[in-house]
Amino acid sequence: MKQPVRRKRDLRWELRAAKRRQRKLLRICQALAAEVRALRAERFRLSPNLTLYPTEFSKVRLQYNYDHRDGIGSDHSLWLQFEFILGAHAAHKF
Secondary structure: OOOOOOOHHHHHHHHHHHHHHHHHHHHHHHHHHHHHHHHHHOEEEEOOEEEEEEEOOEEEEEEEEEEEEOOOEEEEEEEEEEEEOOOOEOOEOO
């Protein structure tokens, strides 16, 4: 089946339509970026932690996070971290 030959006029119309879509997409992206900047601008965070070292090879940390953002509200989170070392390291050879 033979494809119809495109005229220059049709090609110009397609290029213009593509440019319009690109401009519209760019405006949408810029608007979203502005909203994200506005939400991140007004923020308060409090994040105290308590760290316990039961041995020289381990530690346990308890951390509380409080975030308040205008327009979104408050978030509370609690984290428990346990870290330990196994195997050979610089201080001791096994």
